[in-house]
Amino acid sequence: MDASKRGPYAKGKVRRKEILDAALTIVGSDGFDQTTLSKISEVVGISDVAVLHYFDSMDDLMIQVLKQRDLNDIQSTETSMPDRSVDMRSIAGQAINRLLCRQAPASQDITEQ
Secondary structure, three states, rough: OOOOOOOOOHHHHHHHHHHHHHHHHHHHHHOOOOOOOOHHHHHHOOOOHHHHHHOOOHHHHHHHHHHHHEEEEEEHHHHHOOOOOOOOOHHHHHHHHHHHHHHHHHHHHHHHO
């Protein structure tokens, strides 16, 4: 089997998630600017170099932290909505249409003069 075609191992996926979860927790408590590779590796119980085995760089890890945070926020919002049949795009579209309709008479008055 060609090594380049292999996917990540299950243990690797678990460790990557551990690192990401630790980074999310640290960012949440200490802030983005105070989150360091050393803090993350200490919480997970591995070396700084080991953290970078799972992420290309600290910047890559922080980008993944932000993506995961956004995903968590979306999931939290979806589960807190009492009626899951509500289509947010539809609501946004209706709001935009209402705004445009309010502005339309004013712009028509200008063109009619």
